[in-house]
Amino acid sequence: MLSRRKSTWRLRALLLLAGLAAAWLAAALGRSAELASARPSIVVIQTDDQTVRMLHSSFVGPNGRKHRTMPNTIGLIADRGVEFTNYYSSIPVCSPSRSALLSGQYGHTSGLIRNVGVLGGARGLSTSPVWGRNLAVALKRAGYYTAHFGRLVNGYGNGEGYSDPKVPPGWSNWATDWTPGIARRFYGYKLNVNGRIVGPIGKLRYQARRNKDPRSCPDGGLACSYHTDQITTRALRVIRHAPRRPLYIQIDYEAPHGVADGNGTSEPASRHIGSAVRTPVPKPPGFNEFDISDKPKALRAGSRKLTRAEITQLRERWQNELESLRAVDESVGRVIRTLRRTGRLRNTYVFFVADNGAFFGEHRYSRSKFLAYEPSANVPMMVRGPGVKRDRRSGAIVSNVDLAPTIADLANVRLMIPPDGRSMKRLFRYPRRIGRRAVILESYRLPSRALYSHLEDEGIPVPDDLGASASATVPAVNYTAIRAGRYKYIEYERGGRELYDLKLDPGEVSNRIHWRAYRRVARRFERQIKWRRFCSGATCRKGTGRLPLPKLGRR
Structure with missing residues (x-):
């Protein structure tokens, strides 16, 4: 009798242990499945008027030493992922390009073709179907915590553009430039922070007076008033404190674009003023082009070679814009470090792009963009993240209209308006597959x-x-x-x-x-x-x- 009881007890114990083991295994498998199916976070870092040459440039400081302009960006994104050398801005102008990122559509499809007015800019975007059906709206509906920091499009916060402080559809967190006219300011600007207008932040023309930001900058919190530092700090707060669900964060820097209400050149952070003072302006093939007789008549009309004075101004502009990008590069490092410390980096895609490029003397053009030539239309694009090959360069031809469908594909989200572009996800794993793609x-x-x-x-x-x-x-x-x-x-x-x-x-x-x-x-x-x-x-x-x-x- 006693022997039978012992056998029954042992059988029950074994069954209990087996049940516990099965429960533990099911829980472990469930957690693994949950992790495997977890949607990734996505961070898009976008600069304004940055060329590919700037990305890979070096600057020469007062001591004559040469330094890479963007070592963090290259080392933490390109070297850990894929750089696309044939990435194009479909309309190489600020507002249409930024609208294309959110819509995945060419300007001739969306109708967003200008920088300002009803055909583009903030006014055009706010009256377009893209306003309420863009990438951010689709991601937020799918459960993403969405946040935008920095520059939106021209005319946001302007009575002639769009001046409703209400946060646009699709955004959980909003700290976006609220700017009168078309002025861009790196000090003395205002932000629309979740529907409340904040600022001016810092003093207008701050760096022109050679005042100094706190020595703790760029890591000194909101006391760092330089635009690049400020919006990065606000983005880092979201990364640290947002709900534990997938993030979509878009950080739009003003740099290296010039100041519209100043002398037309960029404003570096006070700590970087003069750091590139001995840097020459590059003179690639086509610089101050000698013979333009084979160009179309409309481009030849009124064209003349640049003068020495204009080339000197180009050099000063090149130096200022490289100096302004140094703060962007510091910010890239801050974003990556914060993603790592919060445990999010492993399941986060980080994109670095520019809205369009700019001319620095190529084909006799001393500034601006707009035309289809390479300095204007071919711009930086790189990505790192899960499943992305490391330290690769892809020659595949891609466009800013591909970003929205790519991000939607990564997030397993369906866009609300049909895109003209296509997902680049396959190229992340197979970057050498060039294909026979054409972009407009x-x-x-x-x-x-x-x-x-x-x-x-x-x-x-x-x-x-x-x-x-x-x-x-x-x-x-x-x-x-x-x-x-x-x-x-x-x-x-x-x-x-x-x-x-x-x-x-x-x-x-x-x-x-x-x-x-x-x-x-x-x-x-x-x-x-x-x-x-x-x-x-x-x-x-x-x-x-x-x-x-x-x-x-x-x-």
């Missing part, structure tokens, strides 16, 4: 006024002139361009075409549109551009097929 570069060209019927229905007048209105020194010419393979093909509305072989001519000095060796290439692009200029959705994502090679040796 365009100015302010529109398919029809029908895009703006929603404005006319509300009694908002739409300008009769839907043409270009470039900023600064480049001509206001409408164009559509295709970037595919080794080529770039450009057609201008007023007449004139360009064809560049970027493999042989990265400086875009020799227009090969009339070369016999490139006749088949030109004809292919003539056919392609007829339908690509008005593409939408899946038609924009069609490949080019195998592009013909030039018959070299024939001019």
Whole structure:
């Protein structure tokens, strides 16, 4: 009898242990499944008017020593992930480019084609379907904690643009530049912090008086009033204290863009003033171009070579903008360190991009952007995160219209408006797969006024002139361009075409549109551009097929 009781007790004990083991295993498997299916956090860091050359530049200080301008950005993102060397801004101007990031659409699809007014900028964006159906709205609906810091688009906080302090749809946390007119300020600016206008923060023209930020900056909290430091500090607070759910954080720096109400150059943080004082301006192929006779007439009109005085001004602007990027680079390091300390880095994708580039003397242009040439349209883009190959460079041709579908793909979220771009996720794992992709570069060209019927229905007048209105020194010419393979093909509305072989001519000095060796290439692009200029959705994502090679040796 006693033996039978012992056997029963042992059996019960074994069953209990087996049950506990099964429960522990199920819990462990459940936790593993939960972790495996956990949506990643995403951080997008965007600069304003930064060129690829700036990203990889070095500066020379007063002591004559050379230093890398952005060592954190290169070391913590590019070296830990993939850099895309053929990433393009579809409309190389601030507001249209930033709108494309949120919509995933070309300007000719969304209708957001200008920097200000009803066709773009804050006013255009706020009256567009993109305002309430963009990437951030989709992510927030899917459970993401979304936060925006810094610059939105031109005219936000301006009575002629959009001046409603209410936080726009899609954002859980909002600390965005609230700026009168088109002025950009690195000191003495205001922010819309979750519907409350804060500021001025710091003193206007602070660095011009050689005053100093606290020595603790950039890590001194909100006492650091320099714009780059301030919005980074606010972003870090969200990373540290936001609910334990996936984050979407977009940090939009003003740097290295010049100050619109000052002398036109950027304002570095006070600690960086003069640190690049001995740095020369780069003079790549095409700098102060000697012969522009092969350029279209609209670009030749009024063009002249830069003077010595203008080149001196270019050098000073180059130095100031590199100095302003030093604070951005410090901020990249702060963001990565905070993600690591909070345990989020392992499941976070960090993107570094620019809205558009800028000219520094190439093709005789001393400033601005807008045109389809490489300094203006080809901009920095790199990413690190789970599953992304380390220390790789990809030559795949991609665009800012690809960012929204990529982020939606990573987050397993469906966009609310059909994108023209496509996900780059596969390229993160296989960066050497170039494919036969074509992307569109365009100015302010529109398919029809029908895009703006929603404005006319509300009694908002739409300008009769839907043409270009470039900023600064480049001509206001409408164009559509295709970037595919080794080529770039450009057609201008007023007449004139360009064809560049970027493999042989990265400086875009020799227009090969009339070369016999490139006749088949030109004809292919003539056919392609007829339908690509008005593409939408899946038609924009069609490949080019195998592009013909030039018959070299024939001019």
